[in-house]
Amino acid sequence: MISVRHWDDTAKVCRTTGTDHLPATAADVRPGDVWWVDLSAPTHEEEDAVLGRFFPVHALTREDVTRQRVSDDKGTHLPKVEEFPDYLFVVANPLPPGLAEALVANAARDPEPLPRPRTSRRPQLSAVLNKQVLVTHHYEPLACVATAMGYLDRHTQTVARGPDFVFHHVLDAMVDEYSPVVERIAARLDSLETKIFRDPSPRLLARLLRLKRIVTGMRKTLILEREVLSRLVRGEFTLVDDREVVYYRNVYDHLVRYTELIEAAREMVSDLMETHLSAVSARLNHVMKVLTLISTIGMVCAVIAGVYGMNFEHMPELKWEYGYPMALGMMAAASTAVVLVARWKKWI
Template structure:
């Protein structure tokens, strides 16, 4: 229960921070670069991969302008930037590749919904990336991609990501990434993110199974708090994934020549995966609703059991109270009161009545 309450408090704090960041942007001119998020790294890390089918060169935190100037003709470049708090650096990168200021503004807006935009000479795509589960919480960040004629730029909040395997394959020359154009790398990056959505929904599946078992065994306040926490996570994930479907649909329909004909079917495959993830989230939301109904029914049944026991106890004491009430009246002439064995007889009668009522309740299966 403490973990669930801690998650709710963190979520409230995150919502408060987002509200404060949004207030900074109110009234600002369009294209104004304002970082709307929490600083997650002290220093920006910039990885650069310059490659073709035959060779690859890797650089870390080198001057991008110098690398672009010395790049050989026919080589593609992937620039991965970790850390978005330095507006001057982001603006410098934008000027090097002639990126629109509105695009850079979206890059630095970490609360932006996933979307696709076609700028003609380049394509912009932003999406929520889920890195896995840490301390029973989804670890996520905002990631943006820019696809150009011979380059791909990725903007991330922090260095830890899910592209390790992709980097290894690119470096070792495995697969088709080095022989294909930058649009194929662009596809692989988005595909990796969408594939990791399955790990997120698997996390929810495990949580819901555990929660259902807990509710069946003991429907208490802790289960209700867990349900509320899972519900908020499901809503957030659905809100993050649902626009991805729309963005991918726009990407598929785009006639931009940066997306080659042989690469386009791969984006259709990602679109199908996104639909499947959304459908899974819908089924889990229905499952959570069923568990909530189960919890309410269990609580209601428990209350009914308590009321049944109290009612049976009250019913047993009704005749006993009647007898005690009659002989508790202070009339002067009551023959039974002067009888020597009146007291033990009264006890015997009340005990027999109690046993008969208990027997009757058991015959009726009320006990």
């Protein structure tokens, strides 16, 4: 599906149109006009119409943009930014669809389960822009694109500032998606920390491993996206206007903060896994102490029983009226002595 936003500089209005109103090529766009073409789960024909005829891109760019469709086994492309003679090419990886909503919804409904996103593969958002045209491409519906479109529909005048400003809104919405996820992960780790000390179990370890996978994937993506934004805010690219750099810097600051929080969460997950192993080891040691104490008591009682179970003819206690109670009393006294010694040594 192709969605088109067109800022008509002559009429000073932003229109939502179709591909039939697109100029023949990006070079034919009238001065002052701005076009945003969004390709959501496009077909090969739609990709060819936009990236082949309207906004022709380099073969390497086309390969990176269509990577998921052409080579699904290779997965999504990692975040990057490249400058070509007549356009800027950016790749970003938003959060998997449904991850943020599922985490927040489960936090309100049941704090125990850690939900799985609808897809384990990270989406890919590709963007190609010049001074008057922005083309975004993705194979899955993305909340950040919908949020940016909703904002521009309410504030149509902002489209006139150019594709670089429009793309900033997409990146800003994408980075803001991390906020509820990071908060939910931090709350989940605090909850697991309490449970680990109270009742370490394989189920808790499985939750920690799932959290570690999520945090590690987010950290990898955030570090690469931070590098992309750091290049955008340094003024390396002429297609990003100087007056828009401050907006990209604001997005960069948010991304740096979330990267630091995810880094702290990763360290906490590692610490909790070590704590879990220590807690399990401590519990095992306690169990072994109890079993050793029981074995020691049994051994003492076995010695007494063994003495009086010997088949010797001259054993006065065997025919004594109180011999049996005496043997039981000796066993009880010896067992009590073992327990008292263990407590005195603080072994139990």
